[in-house]
Amino acid sequence: MANISDIIEQYIKARLGRSNSGAIVFRRSELAEKFSCVPSQINYVLSTRFSSNRGYIVETRRGGGGFIRIIRIPLEESEDLLDLVYEKIGDQIGMNEAIGLIRHLFEEDIITRREAHLMETVIEVAAPDHGHPEARRNRAVLLKSMLMVLLRHKK
Amino acid sequence: MANISDIIEQYIKARLGRSNSGAIVFRRSELAEKFSCVPSQINYVLSTRFSSNRGYIVETRRGGGGFIRIIRIPLEESEDLLDLVYEKIGDQIGMNEAIGLIRHLFEEDIITRREAHLMETVIEVAAPDHGHPEARRNRAVLLKSMLMVLLRHKK
DNA sequence: CTTAGTTTGACCTTTATTGACCTTTACTAT
DNA sequence: ATAGTAAAGGTCAATAAAGGTCAAACTAAG
Incomplete structure (x- = not known):
């Protein structure tokens, strides 16, 4: 502020x-x-x-x-985007990184505001932050599944 | 008080x-x-x-x-809709009912195709069908959280 | 008397600010 | 060419400034 x-x-x-x-x-x-x-x-x-x-x-x-x-660096909409994002997520990801990534995709106009909110909510509900490495892995799986849908289907 | x-x-x-x-x-x-x-x-x-x-x-x-x-978050759709959907879901919901509800909302043009796909994927990944009552409850929580976002945010 | 809801406080984590000290690069006078 | 100096920017650790968590103690309604 x-x-x-x-x-x-x-x-x-x-x-x-x-x-x-x-x-x-x-x-x-x-x-x-x-x-x-x-x-x-x-x-x-x-x-x-x-x-x-x-x-x-x-x-x-x-x-x-x-x-x-x-x-x-503008995120170009391309086939590579999915690979790029997948690489960034890896097989585990923290809460802040996940939210940061979602916001970034929204700012780059690759996903809508509703989609961003939806994904944030899903992650908070289904893979909340308890410091367990388990949660980090679940979050990665979930996020990748969601982005697979969004980045493959044109808006 | x-x-x-x-x-x-x-x-x-x-x-x-x-x-x-x-x-x-x-x-x-x-x-x-x-x-x-x-x-x-x-x-x-x-x-x-x-x-x-x-x-x-x-x-x-x-x-x-x-x-x-x-x-x-202002209500975009009618409050009735949210109540209705909440009531329909209740504390637990089966896989087929959940998918059915999502498809229905898409057909009624209340959510987009991408959103429908996204929600289906989330439910399949985060609350898969194992016949456990646990899964039915998780699915209900997740679905209600997601619909709360979508029914409250303008498309 | 029990239960749900509220109030408090001790302790924790995250984010921002500051300053002392370090490294790199350009210019200038031998 | 070269040494010296001035002019940048870089690093890191200490400290300050928030907000978060959790459980114990309290209170009110049934």
């Missing part, structure tokens, strides 16, 4: 949205200055919100003329 | 009523302070009065800038 990390996240996403190329470049120190925070705060935001898991690539360069470049 | 939980419930509902977005956000600690109770009392109210069964979604975030967000 009123935390700086969220504000920086929004700022970066807004800039990415305005960019035609889907990429932006800036200096870490400038951004830190703009939001009156320490430079390492920027790294925190990058690692928690712009991970490759969430569909971004971050490139940086140190030294004089250094910079940070953030590139948004 | 003037217990704190009821008062907090009313307060939250009043705020939800005033909100045009149908959602409100607050800090757990602030609310607790406002009603002079321990913070965990808020969790109690949320879990007993704002469950998804009652048509709410509660999202939270811990850590700095943490918050609790409550969203009221």
Whole structure:
């Protein structure tokens, strides 16, 4: 909410949205200055919100003329998508990762909002988080079954 | 009947009523302070009065800038439909009846084809037919949770 | 007297912020 | 070419700032 990390996240996403190329470049120190925070705060935001898991690539360069470049990688709708997602899930997956993946697919417009809600609910009801490795495996099986249906049948 | 939980419930509902977005956000600690109770009392109210069964979604975030967000899910289809379907399911349901119900909702154009496939798959994977009464009950819980989402969210 | 619902508090987990110290790269003056 | 220095960005651990959990104690209705 009123935390700086969220504000920086929004700022970066807004800039990415305005960019035609889907990429932006800036200096870490400038951004830190703009939001009156320490430079390492920027790294925190990058690692928690712009991970490759969430569909971004971050490139940086140190030294004089250094910079940070953030590139948004659109999830293309293709045959590979199912493989990609399957690989990401593997034979077990945590609650947060599962929810994160579902949200990502929704943001990329590959599944509808109702489908996303439906899947989240199913996972919470049928494979709740009890820390048991059993639950992680069940969750993976369930999620893969569901995505098999959705990614194979055109919207 | 003037217990704190009821008062907090009313307060939250009043705020939800005033909100045009149908959602409100607050800090757990602030609310607790406002009603002079321990913070965990808020969790109690949320879990007993704002469950998804009652048509709410509660999202939270811990850590700095943490918050609790409550969203009221408007009923899209008629309330009767939800009641009807709930009654039909009851505390337990067989495989064939469950599949039949799902198909019926699809034919009535209340859920999409993808949603129907998705639900069938979920039921087959998470509550397969083994003749155990346990399975019949799990299936009912799962199916009701799923329909709660779909019958409450606009297509 | 029993049961369901409520209230409390001790302890836990997650997320964010900050700062000291480290590494890499570019530029400049020998 | 090269050493030195300035100008970036990177890492990591300590601390702060939330919210979550769970069980014990309490209360009210039957």
